Amino acid sequence: MDFINHQLFIKDINVHIDPIFPKKTAIITHGHADHARFGHDHVIATRQTIDIMKIRYGDKCAKKFTPLKYGQKYSIKNYDFTLYPAGHILGSAQVLIEKNNHRLVITGDYKVGKDETCKNFKLIKCDTLITEATFGLPIFQHPDPKDEIKKLIRSVKINKYNCHIVGAYALGKAQRVMNLLRQQKYNETIYIHGSLEKLCQYYSKEKINIGKFEKVSSKDKSFYEGKIIIAPPSALKDRWSRRFPNPIICMASGWMTVKQRAKQQGIELPLVISDHSDWNELLDTIKKSNAKNILITHGQEDALVYYCKKQNLVSKPLSIQGRSDEEIE
Amino acid sequence: MKKFSSLLHNLILTPSRNTKIKLLQDYFKILDINRAYALAILSDQLSFQFIKASKLKELVYEQVDQHLFDYSYDYVGDLAETISLIWPTNKEGKSQNLSTLIENIKKIKKSEINIEFSKVLSELSNNERWTLIKICTGGLRIGVSERLVKNALADLYNKSVNEIEEIWHGLEFPYENLFQWLRNETSKPKIDFKKLFHPMMLANPIDEEKDFKRLNASEFQAEYKWDGIRVQLMVSSKTVSLYSRTGDNISSAFPEIIENTKGDAVIDGELLVGRNFKPSGFNDLQQRLNRKKASKDLQEKFPVFIRAYDILFYKGKDLRKLFLYERRKYLEKFQKENKTNQIDLSLTIKFKTWKELTKYKNNVHDDLNEGVMIKLKNSEYLPGRKKGYWYKWKKNPKLVDAILMYAQRGHGKRSSYYSDFTFGVWKENELVPIGKAYSGYTDKELLILDKFIRNNTTNKFGPVREVKKEIILEVAFDDVFPSSRHKSGVAMRFPRIHRIRWDKLVNDVINIDQFKKEFKIE
Numbered sequence: 001m002d003f004i005n006h007q008l009f010i011k012d013i014n015v016h017i018d019p020i021f022p023k024k025t026a027i028i029t030h031g032h033a034d035h036a037r038f039g040h041d042h043v044i045a046t047r048q049t050i051d052i053m054k055i056r057y058g059d060k061c062a063k064k065f066t067p068l069k070y071g072q073k074y075s076i077k078n079y080d081f082t083l084y085p086a087g088h089i090l091g092s093a094q095v096l097i098e099k100n101n102h103r104l105v106i107t108g109d110y111k112v113g114k115d116e117t118c119k120n121f122k123l124i125k126c127d128t129l130i131t132e133a134t135f136g137l138p139i140f141q142h143p144d145p146k147d148e149i150k151k152l153i154r155s156v157k158i159n160k161y162n163c164h165i166v167g168a169y170a171l172g173k174a175q176r177v178m179n180l181l182r183q184q185k186y187n188e189t190i191y192i193h194g195s196l197e198k199l200c201q202y203y204s205k206e207k208i209n210i211g212k213f214e215k216v217s218s219k220d221k222s223f224y225e226g227k228i229i230i231a232p233p234s235a236l237k238d239r240w241s242r243r244f245p246n247p248i249i250c251m252a253s254g255w256m257t258v259k260q261r262a263k264q265q266g267i268e269l270p271l272v273i274s275d276h277s278d279w280n281e282l283l284d285t286i287k288k289s290n291a292k293n294i295l296i297t298h299g300q301e302d303a304l305v306y307y308c309k310k311q312n313l314v315s316k317p318l319s320i321q322g323r324s325d326e327e328i329e
Numbered sequence: 330m331k332k333f334s335s336l337l338h339n340l341i342l343t344p345s346r347n348t349k350i351k352l353l354q355d356y357f358k359i360l361d362i363n364r365a366y367a368l369a370i371l372s373d374q375l376s377f378q379f380i381k382a383s384k385l386k387e388l389v390y391e392q393v394d395q396h397l398f399d400y401s402y403d404y405v406g407d408l409a410e411t412i413s414l415i416w417p418t419n420k421e422g423k424s425q426n427l428s429t430l431i432e433n434i435k436k437i438k439k440s441e442i443n444i445e446f447s448k449v450l451s452e453l454s455n456n457e458r459w460t461l462i463k464i465c466t467g468g469l470r471i472g473v474s475e476r477l478v479k480n481a482l483a484d485l486y487n488k489s490v491n492e493i494e495e496i497w498h499g500l501e502f503p504y505e506n507l508f509q510w511l512r513n514e515t516s517k518p519k520i521d522f523k524k525l526f527h528p529m530m531l532a533n534p535i536d537e538e539k540d541f542k543r544l545n546a547s548e549f550q551a552e553y554k555w556d557g558i559r560v561q562l563m564v565s566s567k568t569v570s571l572y573s574r575t576g577d578n579i580s581s582a583f584p585e586i587i588e589n590t591k592g593d594a595v596i597d598g599e600l601l602v603g604r605n606f607k608p609s610g611f612n613d614l615q616q617r618l619n620r621k622k623a624s625k626d627l628q629e630k631f632p633v634f635i636r637a638y639d640i641l642f643y644k645g646k647d648l649r650k651l652f653l654y655e656r657r658k659y660l661e662k663f664q665k666e667n668k669t670n671q672i673d674l675s676l677t678i679k680f681k682t683w684k685e686l687t688k689y690k691n692n693v694h695d696d697l698n699e700g701v702m703i704k705l706k707n708s709e710y711l712p713g714r715k716k717g718y719w720y721k722w723k724k725n726p727k728l729v730d731a732i733l734m735y736a737q738r739g740h741g742k743r744s745s746y747y748s749d750f751t752f753g754v755w756k757e758n759e760l761v762p763i764g765k766a767y768s769g770y771t772d773k774e775l776l777i778l779d780k781f782i783r784n785n786t787t788n789k790f791g792p793v794r795e796v797k798k799e800i801i802l803e804v805a806f807d808d809v810f811p812s813s814r815h816k817s818g819v820a821m822r823f824p825r826i827h828r829i830r831w832d833k834l835v836n837d838v839i840n841i842d843q844f845k846k847e848f849k850i851e
Contacts, residue, residue, distance in 0.1 A: 138393060139401045139414035257414065259341060259459070260407050260744050268342050302789075303400040310394075 003079075003099060006318045008106065008130070010097075013076045017095055017106055027081065029108030030092035031056065031171055044068060046083055048091025048206065052171065055198050070119065086110040087121030088275050089172030090206060096124055104128040105289065111274065112281040113142070116183070117176045117208045129291035130318065133299035134276040135254050142254060142278040148271045149180040152250060155269055156228060163224040163244045164269070167233040167251040170196050172275055174230050175203045177252050178210035180273070181228070191216045191224065193231035193240070221245050237266070254278070283307065330453070332356065333367055333427045334460035341471040349473060353481035360511060363427040365503035370464050372475045374502065375431075379439055380446060380465040382408055388447050392417055396791075403737075403792035406744025409466060412450075413459035422452030430461070486511040494712075496520045498528065498576065526561060526576040527641055527649075528712035529597060532702060532719035540720065541683045550653065550706050551678040551686055553698040554721055555636055556611050556807075557601040558618070562635060562672075564592050571600075582620050585628055585671060586635065592667035596660075597639040597710075598675070602631045606673045611822065612810045637664065638675045638702075641710055649710040656710065691724050699807065700724040726805035727848065730830055732838050733800040734760055736782045737793050739767055746775055747782040747794065750826065752802050753817070755840040761817045763844065766804060769825030777829070801830040801838065809848050817841055819850055 004010050008017040016023045022039035029035055029045075031052030036045075038057045043050065047067040054061060068074055070093065074081045078100070083093035088109040095106045103126040110132065112121050135142075156164055168174040174196050181190065189212045192200060197215050204210060216229060224244050235241060236249055251267040254274030262270040277285065282304060286294055294308045294315040301317035308315035336356045343349050357364055369375040389398055389412050398415060405411040425433075430449070437445045450458055463469050476490075479497065483490040488511065499520030500507050506518035535541075560579070561572040569587045571580045580587050583600070601608040602617060616631045617623060640660040641649055648656050657677075664674055678701065680686045690701045700723035708718040731752035739748030753762040770778065781800060788795035805827040812820035818841070839847070 137401045137404055138397050139405060139411060141414070141418070258405055259338070259410055260405065263342055264745065266344060268344070270342070300400070300404065303397055306396055306400070 004097070004104065008318075010079065013079055015076060015079070018108070025076075026062075027095055028053070029086065029095060029106070030088055032089070032109070032169075035108065038062075042066065044074060044081070046070065046091045046093050049093070051202065052091060052199070055202055056171075070122075084122045084124055085119035087112065087115060087118060090118045090175070090203060090208065092118060094122075094124060096126065102127050104130070105291070106130045107132055107285070109134065109276055110285075111277050112285065113145070115176060115275075117172070117179050117203065117210075123285065123288055125288075125290050127291055128293040128295065129286060129289045130295045130297060131282065131286065131304075132276065133282065133296045133301045133304045135274065135278050136282060136296070136300040136302075136304040138279045138303070140254060140257055140278045141280060142257075142274050143272050145176075145180055145273045146184065148252075148273050149177070149184055152228070152269065152271060153181070153184055153186055155248065155250075156226065159246075159248060161225050162246040162248045163227050163229060164250055165229045165231055165236060165241055165244065165247045166271070167236045167249070167253075167267070168230055170232045171199050173252055173273070174232075175200060175208060175210050176275065177230060177271075177273065178213065179208060182209050182211045186228075187211065188227070189214050191227055191229040193229070193235050195232055195235075196230060218243070233265075286313070287311075330427050330430050330457050330460070331424055333363070333370075334454075334457045336367075337460050337463070337469065337471055338456055340473050343472075346477070349477060350481045350484065353473075353478060354485045357482060357485060360508040362503060365508070366427050366431055368478070368504060369502045370469070371473060371478050373467060373469070375464065375467075377434065377465050379442060380434075382466055384442070385412060385462060385465070388443060388450070389415065391443070391447065399791055404744075406738055406740040409459050409462035412462055413455050416450055416458055418455075431464075482511065486513075492517065499525045526563075526572045527595065528576070529559060529561065529574055530639075530708075530710050530712060530719060531714040532704075532721040533714055533716055535703065535720040535722045537722075544683075544703075546681065546683050546686075548706060549703050550657075551680055551689065552638065552675045552702045552704070553678070553689070554700045554702045554723070555599040555601060555608060555675075556699045557599040557608065557614055557636070560598060560600045560635060561641075562586070562590065562596040562598065564590050564594050564596070564667075566593060582617065582623055583633055584623060586633065589669045589671045590667070591669065592663055593644045594640055594663050595642040596635070596637050596663070596672070597641060598635040598637040598672070600633055600635055602633050604632055606634060606636075608636075611808070634670065635672050636675050637672055639710065652707045652709065653704055654706045686722075690722055698724075726807060726827070727809070728827060729754070729763075729804050729806075729844065729847075730801050730833055730838055731763060731804050732760055732798050732835055733778075733796060733802055734762055734798065735793050735795050736778070743767070743775075746779045748775055748779070750778070750802065752804060754838055754844050756817070757840075760798065761841055762815075763817045763819055763841070764804065764806070764821040764824040766802075766824045766826050769805065769827055770829075774826070774829055798835055801833040801835065803827040803830050809850060811850050819845065819848075 003012055015025045015027065017027045018029055018035040019026050020037055025042045026040040027044045028049055031049050036053050038061045040062045042064045043062040044066045050065045050067050068083050070083055070085055080098040082096045084096060086092040086094045086108050088111055092108060094108055094110060097104045105124050105126040107130065110121050114120060152164065166177055168177050178190050192213050192215060194215055200210060200213055222245060233251065241247055248268050249266060250269040250271055252271045252273040254272060254276055255261050256270030256272045286308065292313060294313050295318050296304050296315065297318045305315045305317055336352060339352050340349055385408065393415055401415055402408065402411045434449060453461060479490050479493045483493050496518050509515040510517050559574040563570045569590045570578055571583055571586055573579050602613040603609045613631050617633060637660060640656050640663060643659045643663060648659055664672060678689050686701060700721060703720040703722060705718045711718065731754050733750055734753045735751040736747040737749040738744055739746055749765060749767040751762050751765045753760040782794055782796050785797040786794045787797055804824050806821040806824040808822040810820050811818060
């Protein structure tokens, strides 16, 4: 595994995985801004990730694109690359790198739980596992997202004269919340912040069931009573949110596990809905991967490193530039 | 328990006062024994003797790996929440109501606490566990004041909040008389006001720029502000009792006061340590605090007395509606009639202008006063921190430049930030920590420091981060004492971060010997 360094760079063939600065060849795990950036020469990713990058940064955000299907092998010299579903958001992938019989998996961001908005996570056996650790503490044990979304629906029923603004990341989480609402037979139009529109249209085009949605417009205030509005978290504190009648501020995120965090951010209805694995899923994945060497990237790596060492696994944190904890989508 | 824990959960997350009141009113629509417990909990009057933070940690270490717990606690910054989240989830037991649960816990024998209390925790949901631990450790911090609860009750049952306020401290669990009155079944509960702790009148800090332009010096009386603990002394022919500022009865810790005081009055004053009414400093007073009893030896070594500020009752007469200058006459009369070695009067300072008062504020009485109090002569004795009557004017703090050495995440509302800072000065070629501060900085400075710490960590010791030694902090503190418990040999009183000194370099910082010399420490 010496072929890859702590910046996820393979010097031998000049390939980066999720680099934050423009590079020659970049393998991109998924479309979130802390992984997919503008300006690479050559981007290798799933078709959906490439589509999403083009929606966000324009058609010319890289000079050349190579779309890969899940499971399709791509070779550069004696390195073989294969993408597998990561279950994080639409198009998200893990990267399997094979070289001289050594199998290394970079999970990227992933979750094990079921999600109708993307292909479900596939476990890959390997020798070295580079795993994320966004929720790498035993306090994070995500509840069933169905129960969380029911809380929202109940609150909408009880508070008829309020509108509910749900903070959710524009890519992935927003559409997942919409899909979860549809699974619970919530059939009303869902109103969305303008910045979500193109991505929602894309999800619809990809046949993800997010139902009927409409961009928020300057309607009479009372129009939004009893409605659900989805907006990126940054809009919650913005002047934007003041145009709505008695808004109840909600947030869909794994961080909402911690009441103090919810309170700090002024969230009245926290919904613990995460697109990352929780503690038990991280441990389970490490165990089932059969990897003997575990490297841990962004998030709460300390506890996970400690745990792996206790299991007699070789483990250390990788500190990747530009990704401090708690700023991750 | 489900209802009460979801009430607390909603209260903590609701920023709106009106919504909080509405939530409380929904809950207190019924007045039963569960609500009585809830009221006791919300007004912080219920506590468990043997389930404290240290016991809870002991229990959680039996359930989960200690290191994993410590990492988590460091991240969450709230003990109750960390334990409730990390506790292994069992099958939830039969849901119990609040009163049954508490009564059952009270019945647990001390020798069986580990097993029995763990069992209780295992059978609760996350949120109920959080609630129960909050109840056990006291101090809910859910953004609900006692006053808000009273307001909600008054409004719900058509009473005036002042009426509730008046009888509040005379009420006792399970509040049957209160509940009956609220439901209009009986008249207002009768309370013996003389025996009651009366909420104290508190002062606001003065705003030197605004207030001194606005306020007329001749309408005010000034006294020294003493650095002891504020107390209320109740004296009658039958009993003498002493209360702390929060209304706790602390009589048993100060027998010399209880035995020697005479008369019939309620006195407001400052408890100090010293001989012949000469206070000897907070360090000495500390020897007498947080003790249930005081041995003869301790009384001899650290004798206490009360410096009286005010009088609330005199021979059964309620003086609280009188003005301060009128009450002062009663106070002097009381003192003359009942001279003892345990009570003297707080001196009033003669001054004509605010400027003149400045010299009294700074450096008089060998540094033992903290500044001055400025009180409106025409002020009634009003409970709480009402604006416009009493002001405190603290003397300028002592200042020292020190180097940021270590940082740790804060607790509660600062838990996501590195907000606890350890700083030090030179000792030969090394740095030695002289104190730790977690306040004083602005929000902007906190963000800068937090970012610096994340990007400049050189070492980690569990939750503590050691950082590059390049940030100079100007630290303000009230006082500094010799201490054998600290490596530096000094202990600061109330250190806080005054500002970041971007203009200074690490080599500008003094060494520990210079520090001791400057602040006169042996």
